[in-house]
Amino acid sequence: MRSQVVLRALPFAVLLAVSVTDLLAGPDLGFLPLLTLGPTFASVYGSVRRTAFVGVAALALCVPLAQYQGVLLTRQHNITLATIAGVTAASMIVSRLRLRRERELADVRLVAEAAQRVLLRPVPRRTADLRIALSYTSAAAEAQIGGDLYEVVTTPHGVRLLIGDVQGKGLTAVETAAWVLGAFREAAYDMSELHEVGERLEASLGRHLSGETFVTAILAEVHEDEISLLNFGHPAPLLIRSDGKLFPVEPPEESLPLGLAALAADRPKPHRVAFGEGDQILLFTDGVIEARDPGGAFYPLTDRTDLLGADDPQEALDALRADLIEHVGGPLPDDAAMLLLRRNS
Known part of the structure; x- marks a missing residue:
């Protein structure tokens, strides 16, 4: 260099x-x-x-x-x-x-990094009528390994997904991510309702977390023409309609991250949005939208979604990742994970 x-x-x-x-x-x-x-x-x-x-x-x-x-x-x-x-x-x-x-x-x-590779297993590229793409970019600053996590599982209750971000860095964050992923993989098969999966994650973290550690996360469940989202203080995903229209899927009410349930009066509830043929939904961690260029400007994700138009979802997401790195002009300061779901048309 x-x-x-x-x-x-x-x-x-x-x-x-x-x-x-x-x-x-x-x-x-x-x-x-x-x-x-x-x-x-x-x-x-x-x-x-x-x-x-x-x-x-x-x-x-x-x-x-x-x-x-x-x-x-x-x-x-x-x-x-x-x-x-x-x-x-x-x-x-x-x-x-x-x-x-x-x-x-x-x-x-x-x-x-070895621990993360063991925890973050490859996601299926196709399941039911969905095509799935994944991008995970690890921060390169010293040993600042983050706690970004993701999972996609096909269960008797449908395809369920998780994306999240553990507060903090290093091996402690990776350990917390392991607890979240383990609890999700078990609960996703056992629980018939999405909110019950969230309650299982909260209970598991309540036994293992200490202090003010928390995890922002989104749980999702794909239905025939809809997708259910359960948001725990995580950045809202972007829904891209087949006609190109774009909007963030905000939860009806703000909710606290996992691990802070004791501070909330009510638990978050799943909400459904239409998710039909040709639609896409992009889930991501805050390492994407908080990435800055040398001048301090945040990455304009909503202005870059035209990059997701490629026929192959993975090629589309790779193009978006390359644009993100070009925007920063060097290594990312924080881990950045993205999951792209596309309903086959």
């Missing part, structure tokens, strides 16, 4: 700039102590060996420059040499500590 090339070249560019400046300025101003910037910058990105090499290069430059300026072996020059050596040694220690931390973060990230 271009930024990596710049960081690798920066220490040497600094040494060159200081050397030229010292030659032009003469011995009166004394820019030689600034050669310590070379190993300092090297420790930000380079290895311990590379940092040491840059420090040696700084010392090697300091001697002929001092000779040229007529200050070699003076008291000030000896102090400069000692300063460069000391800063190089300190920079090598910093580089070693940085590399160790990077390895630890990489290990934590690998463990969390």
